[in-house]
């Protein structure tokens with residue numbers, strides 16, 4: 001079983017101009033809900049923003065194995081989807097964000 005998700009992948013090229021050189025910009029810690037070995041837990045991921053050396057467009061690194069929108073790992077989402085309605089209620093009450 002893979003334990004090192006979510007992973008982050010730096011951008012390979014600017015989506016605006018195609019330039020492949022970036023300057024490192026701000027860092028931010030993102031917290032995701034994860035599900036490992038029958039336990040729900042929060043995992044922290046250090047993400048970084050990059051600034052294109054050519055046009056200045058900023059973009060975040062890509063996150064692999066998790067949904068940035070819902071702040072959940074795919075492993076958590078798949079597990080959550082397998083639960084009944086009452087089980088979900090119970091979990092949302094007991095996980096503090």
Ligand SMILES: [Zn+2]
Pocket residue numbers: 014015016017018019052053054055056057
């Ligand atoms: Zn660019």
